[in-house]
Amino acid sequence: MSRIFVAGLGAVSPAGWNVAALRAALDRGEPLPVQPLERPGGDKSLRARLVPAPATRPEFLAHPRLRRTSPITHYTAAAALDAVAGLRALRAEKIQLGLVVCQQAGCVNYSCRFFDEVLKDPATASPLLFPETVYAAPASHVAALLENVTLACSLVGDPAVFLQGAALGVRWLEENRVDACLVIGAEETNWILADALWHLDRLAVIAGGAGAICLSLDPALSIGVALETITDVHSYRASTSRTQAAQAMRKQLPASSTVELLCDGLSDSPCTDVAERAAWLDWTGPRLSPKRVLGEGLMAAAAWQCVAACDLVSAGRFPAANISLVGSNQQAMGARFRWSRPGISDLSPVTRAGNITP
Amino acid sequence: MLFPFPPTSAPPPRVVITGAGIVTALGLGWKPNAEGFRAGRPAFRPVSLFDVSRQRVKTAAEVDLPDALPPTGLSRRQLARLDRAGKMLLLAANEAWQQAGWKSDLEPGRADLPVSPAAQQRRPTGQTRDVPLVLGTTAGGMSLGEDYFRQAVQSPGRHRRQPTRAIHYQPQVQARMVLDALGFNGPITIISNACASGSNAIGHAWNLVRCGHAERALAGGYDALSLLVFAGFDALQALSPTVCRPFDARRDGLALGEGAALVALETLEQARRRNAPILGELIGYGTTIDRHHLTQPQPEGNAALTAMNLACDAARLGPKDVDYINAHGTGTVLNDSAEASAISRWAGPRAATLPVSSTKASIGHLLGAAGAVEAVICLMALREQWLPAQAAFETPDPACNFPIVRQPRDAQLKVALSNSFGFGGVNATLILRRWA
Numbered sequence: 022m023s024r025i026f027v028a029g030l031g032a033v034s035p036a037g038w039n040v041a042a043l044r045a046a047l048d049r050g051e052p053l054p055v056q057p058l059e060r061p062g063g064d065k066s067l068r069a070r071l072v073p074a075p076a077t078r079p080e081f082l083a084h085p086r087l088r089r090t091s092p093i094t095h096y097t098a099a100a101a102l103d104a105v106a107g108l109r110a111l112r113a114e115k116i117q118l119g120l121v122v123c124q125q126a127g128c129v130n131y132s133c134r135f136f137d138e139v140l141k142d143p144a145t146a147s148p149l150l151f152p153e154t155v156y157a158a159p160a161s162h163v164a165a166l167l168e169n170v171t172l173a174c175s176l177v178g179d180p181a182v183f184l185q186g187a188a189l190g191v192r193w194l195e196e197n198r199v200d201a202c203l204v205i206g207a208e209e210t211n212w213i214l215a216d217a218l219w220h221l222d223r224l225a226v227i228a229g230g231a232g233a234i235c236l237s238l239d240p241a242l243s244i245g246v247a248l249e250t251i252t253d254v255h256s257y258r259a260s261t262s263r264t265q266a267a268q269a270m271r272k273q274l275p276a277s278s279t280v281e282l283l284c285d286g287l288s289d290s291p292c293t294d295v296a297e298r299a300a301w302l303d304w305t306g307p308r309l310s311p312k313r314v315l316g317e318g319l320m321a322a323a324a325w326q327c328v329a330a331c332d333l334v335s336a337g338r339f340p341a342a343n344i345s346l347v348g349s350n351q352q353a354m355g356a357r358f359r360w361s362r363p364g365i366s367d368l369s370p371v372t373r374a375g376n377i378t379p
Numbered sequence: 380m381l382f383p384f385p386p387t388s389a390p391p392p393r394v395v396i397t398g399a400g401i402v403t404a405l406g407l408g409w410k411p412n413a414e415g416f417r418a419g420r421p422a423f424r425p426v427s428l429f430d431v432s433r434q435r436v437k438t439a440a441e442v443d444l445p446d447a448l449p450p451t452g453l454s455r456r457q458l459a460r461l462d463r464a465g466k467m468l469l470l471a472a473n474e475a476w477q478q479a480g481w482k483s484d485l486e487p488g489r490a491d492l493p494v495s496p497a498a499q500q501r502r503p504t505g506q507t508r509d510v511p512l513v514l515g516t517t518a519g520g521m522s523l524g525e526d527y528f529r530q531a532v533q534s535p536g537r538h539r540r541q542p543t544r545a546i547h548y549q550p551q552v553q554a555r556m557v558l559d560a561l562g563f564n565g566p567i568t569i570i571s572n573a574c575a576s577g578s579n580a581i582g583h584a585w586n587l588v589r590c591g592h593a594e595r596a597l598a599g600g601y602d603a604l605s606l607l608v609f610a611g612f613d614a615l616q617a618l619s620p621t622v623c624r625p626f627d628a629r630r631d632g633l634a635l636g637e638g639a640a641l642v643a644l645e646t647l648e649q650a651r652r653r654n655a656p657i658l659g660e661l662i663g664y665g666t667t668i669d670r671h672h673l674t675q676p677q678p679e680g681n682a683a684l685t686a687m688n689l690a691c692d693a694a695r696l697g698p699k700d701v702d703y704i705n706a707h708g709t710g711t712v713l714n715d716s717a718e719a720s721a722i723s724r725w726a727g728p729r730a731a732t733l734p735v736s737s738t739k740a741s742i743g744h745l746l747g748a749a750g751a752v753e754a755v756i757c758l759m760a761l762r763e764q765w766l767p768a769q770a771a772f773e774t775p776d777p778a779c780n781f782p783i784v785r786q787p788r789d790a791q792l793k794v795a796l797s798n799s800f801g802f803g804g805v806n807a808t809l810i811l812r813r814w815a
Contacts, residue, residue, distance in 0.1 A: 025382070062535040086673070120668075125549070132607070136528055139610040144433045151611030152674050155517060156571035157803030164804065165670045173668040173805055174579065177519070177569040178551040185568060188381045189583075192590070195384065216531055217545035220538065251382035254566030259452075259559045260484075273380060351551040351567060354381075 025191050026243035026361065027335070028201055030328045031103030031233035033096040034315050035070035038079070039103055040332055046314055047329055053314060055226055060212045067215040070228040070316035072096065086165040089149055090158070091131045093209035096231035096321070097122060097159040098166055101203055104233035105167065108201055108242060119193040119202035120173040121186040122160040125319040125349075127177070128153055130211045159207060172199055179348030180206070180286070180323035181254075184356050187327075188251050190236050200237065206324030207231035218317060221349075224290040228316030232324025234331060240361075245335045247361035250274070255353045263347065267300035270353040274343045278306045282342040282377065284330035286322065288312040297347040307339065307377045319349075327356070334360050384590070391589035393662075395814065397655045398479030398643030400471035400599075401755045403742045404440035404636055408474055413759045418787050419768025421741050423623075423634060428463075429606040436618040439604055440636030440743035442467060449473050451560035452483065460543060462520045463637075464603035465553040467748075471599060471639035472557045479643035480655055481510070481595070483562025509565040511593050512554055513584040514641075515576025515600035516569065516747035519550030522605050557597075565593070571747065573801030574707070575666070576600050577640070578750025578809050582664035584644050594649050599641030600751035608746070609635055615674070617711055625708030625737035626715050626783055628774040633709040636743025640751040642758070659758045662794075663696075663810030665689025674802055675713050680721030682806050683707075683798065687725045690796070690808035698729040701810070702792040703766055704781075705753045707800045708737025709744055718798065719779045726781065736784040740770035750799035754809050757795035761813040766790045 032039060035053045036046035046053060058067040072092070081087060081098050101120075108116060131153040138146040152158065157175045164170035172193055176186050183206040190202030208214075210229040218227050236248065252273040255266035275281070285301060287294045287310040311325045312318070318325060323346050330342035341359035348354075401408065404422035405415030415422065422440045431437045444466055448458060451473060461469065527544040530537060546552055554567040570579045577600025584598030602608075612618050612635060619632030642661075650657055667689065669682030676683065691697055707718055723730050738756050739745075745752050760767055766784045775783070793813050800806045 060535065061532055132524075133528065135611065136525065136607050137532070139607060140529070140532075142433060143431075143606075143610045143613065144435075146610055146614045148611075148614040148616070151614055152802060154607070154611065155573050155802055157517075157573040157801060157805060158673060160572075160805075161668075161670075161673050161803030164668050168670070170668060170670065172666065173572075174666075175571045175803075175805075177516075177549075177571045178567065179549075182551075182569075184381070185566070191382050192384075192586070213528060213531060217527070217541075220542040220545055248382065250380055253381055256555070256558065256564060256567055258555060258564060259454075261564065350546060350549065351555065 024238055025194065025248040026237050026240055027234055027246040027248065027331050028237040028242040029104040029107050029235035029244060030331055031100035032325060032328045033072055033099045034230040034325055035072055035228050036315065037073060038075045038099055040328060043325060043329060044332055047309065047311055050314060058212045058215050060216060067212055067219065068226050069210045069215050070226055071210060072230050081166055084166050086162050090162055091128050091153050091209060092229065093128050093207050094159045094162045097205055097207040098163050100205055100231035100233035101163050101167065104203055104235040108235060116169055116200045117171045118167060118169050119190055119199035120160055120164055120170045121176060121190050121202065121204045123176045123183050123186040123206045123320050124156055124208060125179060126208055126214050127156045128158060129214050130209055133211060133213050179351035180320050181346040181348035181352045181354040183320060183323035184251050184346055184354040185254060194236060194238050202236045203233055204236065205231055205233040206320040208319045208321040222290050222293050225288060225293065226316040228318040230318055230321045232321055232328040234327055243361060245360060245362045246331045246358050249359050250357040252355040257352060264296040264299055266353040267296040267347045270355045271300040274355045274357060277304045280340060282307050282309060282330060282333060282339040283345065284309045284326045284342055285345040286312055286326060286347055288317060297345060301345060309377050331358050334358055387591055393647040393660060394585050394588045394644050395647050395650050395660045396642045396658045396758060397645055397650050398475040399658055399755045399758055400474030401640040401752060402442055402467045402471045403638040403752060404442050405742055407445065407470055413763060416738055416741060416756050416759060416767045417765050419741060419770045421770040428604055434610065434613045436613055436620055439634065441604060442637050452562045453556060453560045457556060457559065460547050461556065462523050464520055464601055465556055467603060467639040468553055468601040469557060469560055471641045472561060472597060475597060475641040475643045476561045481643065484564060509593060510563045511565045511584060511587050511596040512557060513568045513580045513596060513598040514554055515580035515751060516550050516602055517571060517573055517576060518602050518605055518608055520548040520553055521607060522603060523548040525606055572805035573803050574746050574749055575799040575801035575805045575807040576747040578799035578807035579666060581642060581751055581754055581809060582666060582807055585661050585664050588644055588646060595645035597641055597643055599639065600748040601639035602637060602745055602747040604635060604637040619710055622771045623710040623740050624771045624773065625710045625740055626719060626776055626779045627772050628776040630710050630712060630715060633711055634743040636745050638742065638745045638748050638752055640748060640755040642755065657814040659761050659814050660812040661809065662812045663690035663694030665693060666805065666807045669804035669806060676717035676800060678717055680717035683718055683721035683800055684725050686806040686808040687721065690810050694810045696794065698726040701794050701796050703760060703795045704733060704735045705757050705795065705797040706735050706737045707798040708739055710739060714800065716778055723780050730781040733781050734766050734784045735781045736767050736769040738767050750807060753797045754811065757797050757811045761792050761795055761811060764789055764792060
């Protein structure tokens with residue numbers, strides 16, 4: 022019986038600035054529109070799925086710490102506030118929060134702007150930009166915004182690291198170092214990231230945003246979802262291919278089920294998908310692939326997978342969801358979330374989303 | 380499984396250090412670094428790695444890399460893809476690995492690492508032989524990222540080497556090179572808490588071993604000098620235009636350096652089982668977040684004080700038991716005053732006699748590598764019984780009520796404490812004990 026419960030979810034994606042927008046886009050199942058990205062001196066067109074401008078300026082941007090921050094910090098902050106909304110309403114002032122922010126590319130916008138200024142003339146490069154280029158900046162700003170963060174860590178790696186972040190959060194909870202822990206995966210997009218992705222996978226469409234899950238030991242805070250399993254880390258190395266690592270991860274998750282959900286990282290890109298497809302050949306049950314709709318959000322995409330799966334389980338649409346994260350160049354990891362409401366022992370699947378393929 | 384964690388009623392094992400690797404501007408490996416830190420020798424020189432003619436400051440502590448790397452499991456192709464940071468990481472990892480006497484997966488002697496019944500109980504999936512690799516870095520392969528940007532902007536139609544740069548710029552790919560080079564398997568964790576990253580990496584690995592996730596771990600930090608980072612600190616006017624003088628009343632900024640350090644951590648039980656020479660024991664770790672400002676510490680050093688207290692609680696000792704502090708001591712006005720306040724409040728009356736120094740006066744601020752390098756310096760001091768002298772210190776700051784180690788000297792040390800405070804506010808403290 023798991024003692025770790027999901028206490029909240031948050032998402033910023035090309036679908037919009039909350040979980041409801043993510044849910045609606047995934048329910049529709051149609052790939053979101055692609056926008057062209059301007060590339061300096063570009064000889065080729067770059068594409069991205071960008072986060073739309075919010076309908077109204079988020080209130081949190083009035084916080085003095087967030088005045089000059091980059092999009093990745095905005096996404097991280099919005100997802101964090103979304104995920105702790107229920108928690109704060111209950112007993113905000115008492116809760117000590119942990120914060121784990123996971124990124125792969127990090128603050129690419131300010132890094133490019135600052136380095137461009139440096140190449141033109143380092144003597145006039147803006148001192149305001151540089152601090153925002155560090156991986157630790159989003160976590161720092163969100164900690165200041167939430168005020169009750171007592172422990173924070175920024176992890177860098179490929180998207181499977183998101184579940185390492187979750188494991189770190191669980192460890193903090195089990196050691197009673199925090200009452201709840203936010204685990205966030207975030208990325209922002211710009212032309213150079215789209216350019217780099219183009220070199221590695223011509224079919225992929227870069228996307229930005231963030232996803233957040235809030236973990237707690239307290240069943241009273243649960244949204245009806247418990248974290249049941251996080252697999253081992255299956256690292257890639259010269260003697261262990263991505264395919265082998267994905268298969269090792271697969272073996273640690275349950276056998277195919279007609280009622281449980283598999284939320285995978287497939288993106289309709291044959292070269293990127295090959296290892297994950299092979300690992301899950303046996304799966305005949307319902308399947309959700311958020312990247313097909315939202316794009317290649319790197320660490321944010323890993324977080325969207327977890328958020329979307331937890332959201333569906335919380336809504337009673339599946340009794341459990343398995344997460345498959347086959348990272349690009351580091352490791353494969355998986356996880357399993359299940360429905361959990363105090364006093365209710367079982368759940369039958371009620372409805373399924375339009376994008377979910379049996 | 381990573382979760383759920385296997386239940387254990389056993390107390391956490393003691394964690395010892397059986398290998399250490401270090402690369403700084405003072406040299407490659409334990410010996411030249413120990414000699415340099417013992418003497419308090421500065422290692423700054425004009426920057427040669429990139430053009431600094433338009434920067435305010437033109438010096439840093441550059442590492443002299445060897446012409447050839449030691450033989451490892453890396454192919455020529457892999458070696459050719461290593462950037463400066465990756466080479467320093469590999470050098471330090473290899474030294475720590477060799478000193479620990481750990482065997483690669485491919486060597487028949489690997490069987491000399493039997494898994495203890497206690498470890499099997501803690502970790503029943505049979506992966507106890509995995510070696511977690513936990514690294515701190517702020518920039519990873521930044522120089523490759525810079526090259527990518529230059530080529531993408533200046534020659535947008537030219538794609539040669541861009542895919543390789545896009546991949547090898549990422550720190551997890553550099554970490555994978557360590558796995559391949561030394562022939563082991565294990566989870567990679569990259570922590571990027573700015574200048575506390577190296578200490579956080581060692582502390583995280585310490586936790587992994589203590590909680591039974593592994594019987595051993597390789598951990599540390601690395602960062603190479605790069606134009607972007609150098610220009611960033613210069614733009615902030617955080618670099619000293621004169622001499623880096625931590626805790627000096629006339630201090631005017633930090634100096635940048637580069638390097639790497641890794642330690643081989645394992646349970647005391649395993650180290651004894653294989654008769655491994657023990658270099659020291661890691662006994663305490665504390666980490667906190669200072670929410671005051673992105674680049675400035677809370678003036679009283681409250682979060683730093685809490686990190687020191689947490690580390691002491693874990694180590695079950697107090698200020699009277701600590702014989703030396705390797706301070707974060709960047710040389711900036713704000714950092715050093717906040718840290719001085721934290722040390723003074725933490726130490727109380729003990730402050731008056733507690734030796735403190737900042738080795739950044741010798742090798743500069745190594746950012747993501749700083750905490751790891753400074754932990755290894757503490758290990759050297761404990762093992763060889765000397766106090767690391769601070770290279771530059773002239774006018775005592777009245778706010779510092781503790782003695783700065785100004786001259787090389789021998790000392791009887793049992794316990795050393797190392798502070799690291801990062802941009803963004805993550806603070807970390809490690810406590811090491813002499814093994815005798």
